Amino acid sequence: MITIAIAVVIVLTVAFVAFPLFKSSDELDLSFVALTDPVLENLIVQRDATYAAIKDLENDHTMGKLSDGDYRSLRAKYETKAVTILQELDSLTRSKHNSGAISREQALEEEIGRLRRAASGETKCVKCGTPHAPEDVFCAKCGASLRGVRCPSCGRRAAIGDKFCGKCGSAI
Numbered sequence: 001m002i003t004i005a006i007a008v009v010i011v012l013t014v015a016f017v018a019f020p021l022f023k024s025s026d027e028l029d030l031s032f033v034a035l036t037d038p039v040l041e042n043l044i045v046q047r048d049a050t051y052a053a054i055k056d057l058e059n060d061h062t063m064g065k066l067s068d069g070d071y072r073s074l075r076a077k078y079e080t081k082a083v084t085i086l087q088e089l090d091s092l093t094r095s096k097h098n099s100g101a102i103s104r105e106q107a108l109e110e111e112i113g114r115l116r117r118a119a120s121g122e123t124k125c126v127k128c129g130t131p132h133a134p135e136d137v138f139c140a141k142c143g144a145s146l147r148g149v150r151c152p153s154c155g156r157r158a159a160i161g162d163k164f165c166g167k168c169g170s171a172i
Helices: 001-022 038-063 069-101 104-120
Strands: none
Touching: 038 069
């Protein structure tokens, strides 16, 4: 009896581990493609910020900080914004998928190349393109920060190129 139980656990574990290998390679992984496409990344950040705003709105209404009328009007506004963002995201991913503009393999290769360059110390300033060492904080040529900026609302350090804070969602 215990042998059967052990065999079932082993089979389930192998199935769980092997599941990602059998997924369709045609599916677009939004979180990975967003690393190579700034338009898509921006839409995903806007979507997440809108979702967070809706959650905050619901919490404020539940706590009694918002009246029913204000809640309904703000909720409708944020839902409209979310629908617009989702439609843009769908059309963008559909057009990329249909046109074959970026395949999953190409995106992987680009990301691997970027990570290899970063690991070897071949990093460049985003503003002027001057190479710099990984431990540098500012560009020697133009003086731009190489570590990103801080969010004006919460103070969290944002990565270079971020347009919105990952913690609070405010514009940077």
